[in-house]
Amino acid sequence: MTADRQNEKRACYAVIFSSVRKNEHHGYDETAAAMETLARTMPGYLGHEAARGSDGFGITVSYWESEDAIANWxxxxxxxxxxxxxxxxxxxxxMVRVARVTRSYGMKRA
Amino acid sequence: MTADRQNEKRACYAVIFSSVRKNEHHGYDETAAAMETLARTMPGYLGHEAARGSDGFGITVSYWESEDAIANWxxxxxxxxxxxxxxxxxxxxxMVRVARVTRSYGMKRA
Structure with missing residues (x-):
């Protein structure tokens, strides 16, 4: 999953959420899907990306137009x-880290 | 893998590197390990964390004391x-995003 690419060049704020999952899964997938759907409807939401390895450690980064949008979410x-x-x-x-993105660059193959 | 916890409260800079791996693995693990070892020796390095899912999408976030330290690395x-x-x-x-961490908080169980 990758953040919306049209936002690459705009200054924005990132919420870096890193976490270790326990073995308790009850309700997790449903809630995660519901939160993703809800986040997309929030003012100032720009996109998000997430990865979790087989060891249970994962990182989700969501991108927002402002710190107010983050607080509101x-x-x-x-x-x-x-x-x-x-x-x-x-x-x-x-761990949650809120950060202001100062620059971004990348490569996307055709 | 989690970033060094003693740096939680200090303002710092994050490099958010998100990537999609191809099926070509030759040399990757060795280079990734060498870069991790090398990064730890760099001035201003504070820690890093990484996750990659089975779909090949991964996020690595490294933390640095300054933008100069990031440029130097x-x-x-x-x-x-x-x-x-x-x-x-x-x-x-x-995609690489450089961001200034403005606040952080979290939970670590005993």
């Missing part, structure tokens, strides 16, 4: 419930 | 050779 009621569930059931360890 | 001769090899052989698609 963080406090959405459904998202708050998902965060609480994540802390309780799904993650043994996580 | 980017132009290291061995790293330049690895970057060239990556573009030619290992990645079908990649």
């Amino acid at each position: 963080k406090r959405h009621a459904d998202h708050l419930a998902a965060q609480q569930r994540g802390r309780k059931d799904w993650y043994s360890d996580y | 980017k132009r290291h001769a061995d790293h330049l050779a690895a970057q060239q090899r990556g573009r030619k052989d290992w990645y079908s698609d990649y």
Whole structure:
């Protein structure tokens, strides 16, 4: 999954969420899918990308137009419930870093 | 793999490298290990974390004390050779984003 490419050149904010999954999976996939769908409807959402290895460690980076958009997403009621569930059931360890993207470049093959 | 935890509270810079691996693996593991070892010796290196899923999409985030430290790492001769090899052989698609971390928080269980 890759972030929306049209946003490459625009200054934006990134939320880097790294986490270690526990073996408890009940409800995780449904909630993750629901949060992805919900995030897309939030003002200022620009895209996201995610990877998780077989060791359970994963990184999700979401991109936003502003820090206000990030704060607004963080406090959405459904998202708050998902965060609480994540802390309780799904993650043994996580870290959130908010960062302002200052430049970006890359390569995409035809 | 998680970034060095003692750096959580310090403002720092992140390099978000997202990539899609091709099926060509020759030399990749050796070079990735060598680059990780080399990065640890670079001035201003704070830590890194990486995840790659079975679909070949991966995210590596490295953390640095300054943008100068990032520029210095980017132009290291061995790293330049690895970057060239990556573009030619290992990645079908990649994106680099440089970002200034403005805040971080998380949870680590005992």
